[in-house]
Amino acid sequence: MKATLALLATVALAAGCASFKGIEPRGALADPADLKAGASLAGTPVSAAWPELDWWKRFGDSQLDRLVEEALAGSPGMRLARARADQALAAAQIARAPLGPQVGAGVDVTRQRFSGNYIFPPPIGGSSFTTTQLALSFGYELDFWGKNRAAYDAALGRARAADAEGFAARLVLSSAVAGVYVQLARSHDQLDLARRELADREAVQRLTSERVRAGLDSKLELKQVETSIPAARVRIAQAEEQIALARNQLAALLGKGPDRGLAIERPSLHVARVDLPSRVPADLLGRRPDVVASRWRAEAAARDIASAKAQFYPDVNLSALIGAQSVTLSKLLEPGSAIPSFGAAIRLPIMDGGRLRGTLAARDADYDLAVEQYNQTLSDALREVLDQLTSLRSVEVQRGEVDSALAAAEEAYSLAVARYQAGIGSLLQVLAAEMQVLEQRTLRAELQARELALSINLIRALGGGFDLQVAMQ
Structure with missing residues (x-):
């Protein structure tokens, strides 16, 4: 008995030779409640629901549904994310063995x-x-001091983070497919406008030719009209180029060759309103996979510190x-x-040349880095939500103005053509009115495409249907 007590006393005395005194992390996790956004969100329509997992279906385009599902099933990026998650889970299983x-x-x-x-x-x-x-x-x-338990908890946290990052990759891919699909729809609209512009200018050319033959106009007016026709054909070629590029990009996102893009037809998207959930930013912590992953990595780093401290015992x-x-x-x-x-x-460690203290200091630095990455990710997440909402509000105002301007421009163009046909108006008036119509139609098409893109971005900023409570089950 005396020998045992002497041994324990010696151990306790020697353990004091290695100490982690004075080594502590500095990072502090941000509280979402401290990120005030009430005034910025005032007047924004809210709902109780967050986006659904298959959020792309709200745009009412079955082809988009198939493309997103094909991308999620066949993209190398998704397979890479799954492999990383499997790798992290295997590491957690290894860390569990010493328990x-x-x-x-x-x-x-x-x-x-x-x-x-x-x-x-x-x-x-x-x-x-x-x-x-x-x-x-x-x-x-x-494991008296919890070294192995802390190491396992850290590895398990990193495995959970890898799972969340896998969902983040899923969200990035699905939103990328939807975003390029919107670009494809916009390019088709631009092609329609360019073809309509060409048809209008060819009609004016025919009318001007008749007026030249009747002696009402000179060849100068005819040349002015003929000069504007190639510009319309250039815009047709540009729109066709953008359609081909969008198809190529979609094929790449699907993990397929360019020929896959040739089978993609014209989109038939419908604008779908995206309301803001009522508990932003409080619930954003559990709805953004990148925020969740960052939080889990910070908590894993904290457990690494606990494991490193246990090495001193x-x-x-x-x-x-x-x-x-x-x-x-x-x-x-x-x-x-x-x-x-x-x-x-x-x-037990007695003298190790500072190895244990250096290891603990490194784990503290890792924690500080993980904490600041989490804080930055959380701040960026809230900013992204506010950015999309701000832009959507602006687009809504702009759309009303453009609709009014387009109606006025179309009426002015009809009057200019009628006056020109009656011989009391000039060709320049017709061309100027036509340019106003083209400009307003282009603005309306761009605003519609931008509203779709912003809706997709807002869904992505809200987490795209990710739910921490479901992920933990």
Whole structure:
């Protein structure tokens, strides 16, 4: 008993030689409640619902539904994200191993001849023997200070973060497909406008030719009209180029070759209103996969600190062996062949040249880095939501103004053509009115495409249907 107490006293005294005093992290996790946004969100329509997982279906285009599902199933980026998640889960399984006992079994058979001129006299000397050993070993580390538990918790946190990052990759890919699809729709609208512009200018050309033949206009007016026709054809070619590029980009997002893009038809998207959930920013923490992943990585880094601190304390290990050993196989299982053993080992750091303190300082720095990355991600997430809402409000105002301007421009163009046909208006008036109509139609098409793109961006900023509570199940 006295020997045991002396040993424990020695251990306690020696443990004081290695200390983590004065090494602490500086980072502090931001509280979403401190990110005030009430005034900025005032007047914004809200709903109780967050975006759904298959949010792209709200735009009412079955082709888009198929493209997103095809991309999620076949994209190399998604397979890469799944591989990273599997890798992190495997690392967590490895980190869990020290929490349980280690049991092993072995059989050793050795054939050996002893020298006749060595320490063993005959009949052993000069003879050969077969030694057989059968053993069952047991080892267990008593995790008094929580080192192994903390290491496992850290690895498990990183595995959860990898899962969330996999969903973030899913959201990035689906929103990218939807975004390029909107560009494709916009390019088709631009092609329609360019073709309509060409048709209008060719009609004016025919009218002007008739007026020249009737002596009402000169060839100068005719040349002015003919000069504007190639510009319309250029815009047709530009729109067709953008359609081809969008198809190529979509094919790449699907993980397919360019020929896949040739089968993509014209989109038939419908603008879908995206309301703001009522509990932003409070619930944004559990709805953005990138924010969740950053939070889990910060918490994993905190557990790494706990594991590093536990390294300063003694390791206590138990070991046992149950086995048998014999030079003759027939006697291997006899009681006299038994070789049982049991032991306990205590190992503790005393002087290590600062290795443990350096390791702990590195873990503290890792934590500070993870915390600031989380804080930045949370701040950026809220900013992205506000940015999309601000732009959507502006687009709504602009759309009303453009609709009014387009109606006025179309009426002015009809009047200019009628006056020109009656011989009381000039060609310049017709061309100027036509340019106003074209400009307003282009603005309306761009605003519609921008509203769709902003709606997609807002859904992405709101997490695209990710739910931490569901992910934890």
